[in-house]
Amino acid sequence: MSEALIAAKQISVRFGGLWAIKDVELQVNSGEILGIIGPNGAGKSTFLNVLSGLQRPSAGHLVIGKEETADPKAWRMAKLGIARSFQTIRLIDDMSVLENVLIGTHLYAVKGFLQVVGRSRSWHQTERQLKEGALETLAWLGVGHKAELPVSMLPLQERRRVEIARALMIRPRVLLLDEPCAGLSQQESLALSNLMSGIRTRGVSIVLVEHNVKLVMALADRVVVLDHGQKIAEGTPTEVAHNETVIQAYLGGEVHA
Numbered sequence: 001m002s003e004a005l006i007a008a009k010q011i012s013v014r015f016g017g018l019w020a021i022k023d024v025e026l027q028v029n030s031g032e033i034l035g036i037i038g039p040n041g042a043g044k045s046t047f048l049n050v051l052s053g054l055q056r057p058s059a060g061h062l063v064i065g066k067e068e069t070a071d072p073k074a075w076r077m078a079k080l081g082i083a084r085s086f087q088t089i090r091l092i093d094d095m096s097v098l099e100n101v102l103i104g105t106h107l108y109a110v111k112g113f114l115q116v117v118g119r120s121r122s123w124h125q126t127e128r129q130l131k132e133g134a135l136e137t138l139a140w141l142g143v144g145h146k147a148e149l150p151v152s153m154l155p156l157q158e159r160r161r162v163e164i165a166r167a168l169m170i171r172p173r174v175l176l177l178d179e180p181c182a183g184l185s186q187q188e189s190l191a192l193s194n195l196m197s198g199i200r201t202r203g204v205s206i207v208l209v210e211h212n213v214k215l216v217m218a219l220a221d222r223v224v225v226l227d228h229g230q231k232i233a234e235g236t237p238t239e240v241a242h243n244e245t246v247i248q249a250y251l252g253g254e255v256h257a
Helices: 042-050 073-081 097-105 113-117 121-140 158-168 184-199 213-219 237-242 245-248
Strands: 004-015 016-028 033-037 059-064 068-069 082-084 176-177 203-211 222-227 232-237
Touching: 004 042, 004 213, 016 033, 016 042, 016 059, 016 203, 016 222, 016 232, 033 042, 033 184, 042 082, 042 176, 042 203, 073 082, 082 158, 097 121, 097 158, 121 158, 158 176, 158 184, 184 203, 184 213, 213 232, 213 237, 222 237, 232 237, 232 245
Parallel strands: 033 203, 033 222, 082 176, 176 203
Antiparallel strands: 004 016, 004 059, 059 068, 222 232
């Protein structure tokens, strides 16, 4: 059985009188791609916010490896090996591609005041290694030749790759991707899908929230379906595609899967 990297236990998030997610349980295993699908307002992004420490759950807790927390923080999740991208790309436009990616190396930078101010040998060595790692990651993602350009000059699909590169610099065990194919053409989405498969081969598990159901079904090992904040199905893509509850709730009626 694969190692469980993340276990979500009865996670609920309430905004006022509305339950955005309610009693959701799932786990993310080592070496897998887990797809999360559901209609708009199903609670998918809210759930990712909990996993990445951007949203405190109203109830429930997470188990990351052997560490349990009911109050996840973004910095803590990063240290535990969880990184993410966002549906709305969050890059700094007036910084270069390389500078944006180096932001993801903050866990590994030299932080001693005297070492930083004095530009010590260890500081120079670490900075060089981090830069080389960032350039290598950008090259692997196909945007290394644009490392020195302002990120604002890149088209959408390349900006997506830069954001993923920044997340990978955290050296995550789990990468959370929130609608990575939003706004991309079919060809660009296919290329990004191949990239996700490549990331998995490097030992990084992926949690993929995506409206492109066909892409999720082709890529994921397991699929979880949320509807109105609750988990209504979980299984292999084939099992989920033939689940009558999913067909009725997600697709809006009786159809042949």
